[in-house]
Amino acid sequence: MSAPDYPGTGLTMYLILGLVHKYCMATVVGGAKSVTNAMIACLKHHGGELRTGVTVEQFFGGGGRIDGVITDGGEEIRVRKAMVANLHPWDMGRMVPGIVKGIAARAAAVKLSEYGAINQQIALSERIQWIGGEAYDEAILVECMEPDWENFMRPFEAYRRNEFPYDVLQPLGGPQSNFDPSRAPDGMAALYLYCFAPYQTEDGWAVDKQRAGDALFDWFCKFTKNIDRLKTLKRLIECPEDHNRHSRIMRRGDIMGISMTADQLMGARPTPELSQYQIPGIDGLFLTGCTTYPGGLATLGGHASAMKIYQKLGINLKTGFTNY
Numbered sequence: 150m151s152a153p154d155y156p157g158t159g160l161t162m163y164l165i166l167g168l169v170h171k172y173c174m175a176t177v178v179g180g181a182k183s184v185t186n187a188m189i190a191c192l193k194h195h196g197g198e199l200r201t202g203v204t205v206e207q208f209f210g211g212g213g214r215i216d217g218v219i220t221d222g223g224e225e226i227r228v229r230k231a232m233v234a235n236l237h238p239w240d241m242g243r244m245v246p247g248i249v250k251g252i253a254a255r256a257a258a259v260k261l262s263e264y265g266a267i268n269q270q271i272a273l274s275e276r277i278q279w280i281g282g283e284a285y286d287e288a289i290l291v292e293c294m295e296p297d298w299e300n301f302m303r304p305f306e307a308y309r310r311n312e313f314p315y316d317v318l319q320p321l322g323g324p325q326s327n328f329d330p331s332r333a334p335d336g337m338a339a340l341y342l343y344c345f346a347p348y349q350t351e352d353g354w355a356v357d358k359q360r361a362g363d364a365l366f367d368w369f370c371k372f373t374k375n376i377d378r379l380k381t382l383k384r385l386i387e388c389p390e391d392h393n394r395h396s397r398i399m400r401r402g403d404i405m406g407i408s409m410t411a412d413q414l415m416g417a418r419p420t421p422e423l424s425q426y427q428i429p430g431i432d433g434l435f436l437t438g439c440t441t442y443p444g445g446l447a448t449l450g451g452h453a454s455a456m457k458i459y460q461k462l463g464i465n466l467k468t469g470f471t472n473y
């Protein structure tokens with residue numbers, strides 16, 4: 150979620166090569182919601198209760214310990230052993246009683262990514278035939294990039310000005326049904342289309358969502374032999390305003406929660422003093438989610454928070470982690 154000229158982004162190339170070499174690319178059968186559903190089933194299997202549509206407005210406690218939460222409905226829920234929260238650093242000063250002022254101030258200064266995103270889920274009446282030939286059928290994601298540096302950088306510069314670059318677009322397309330046939334009937338296709346986009350501003354998203362979505366789709370079609378608007382059966386477009394509405398973590402539409410730049414990764418995510426999945430001086434509360442390491446990606450990063458919780462509660466890691 151940064152332009153290639155942003156300092157430290159070269160790290161990504163080494164990271165992606167290593168990851169792909171070791172783990173390969175994969176898609177989730179049935180869509181990413183299958184991961185969430187699997188975790189819900191696991192939680193329920195172990196006697197847990199899941200409640201959605203409830204916002205935690207405030208933590209309560211005292212003497213350096215969090216005792217529970219207060220919901221938007223005014224309900225108090227008390228902690229038994231520990232609380233784990235996907236808490237945006239910007240909210241810590243307001244939500245966590247007793248937090249050291251300097252820690253809250255440094256958390257509030259954490260940076261967002263450079264851009265937001267616009268994505269589309271598209272049902273197509275035909276499978277894609279790429280102008281590049283059948284070899285592209287093996288690609289899980291195809292980035293339709295400009296070959297020369299000046300054009301390549303133009304959209305990134307437009308996003309920085311909070312504009313949508315209709316004259317040069319660089320969508321990324323993923324015909325997911327090529328790898329997961331459950332997503333489309335035979336002969337048809339399910340396409341994921343993605344692109345960077347300017348952020349939501351305080352007055353909403355300054356870009357016309359439908360116009361931007363149409364422009365991206367039309368641009369993408371130029372890289373295929375057979376796809377145009379007549380081949381779309383259904384299309385869902387989501388923009389930074391939608392991402393911000395879907396998740397309190399995705400401020401202004403930052404799909405990574407906070408920026409994934411080198412200065413906010415590893416032992417510096419979200420800040421050096423918060424990187425150990427706890428707030429110094431506050432017991433009973435553990436941090437997790439995309440604003441903690443390994444960060445804003447579908448990395449199943451809760452693993453790291455869980456290890457920390459096991460260690461702090463004196464639970465043997467071998468009882469929960471098969472690798473130890």
Ligand SMILES: Cc1cc2nc3c(=O)[nH]c(=O)nc-3n(C[C@H](O)[C@H](O)[C@H](O)COP(=O)(O)OP(=O)(O)OC[C@H]3O[C@@H](n4cnc5c(N)ncnc54)[C@H](O)[C@@H]3O)c2cc1C
Pocket residue numbers: 203204205206235236266267268392395396397398399404405406437438439440444445446447448
């Ligand atoms: C369009 C798009 C494309 C993406 N592409 C990729 C990709 O290709 N690869 C990749 O790895 N990642 C991708 N991501 C990023 C990835 O999806 C996120 O980084 C990841 O979902 C973050 O997980 P999370 O559990 O930390 O946060 P979320 O998935 O945002 O879940 C946090 C949940 O906690 C809730 N919450 C927060 N605060 C409160 C509160 N106070 N009270 C109650 N509930 C609260 C939120 O509402 C939300 O439901 C993409 C994201 C988007 C939107």
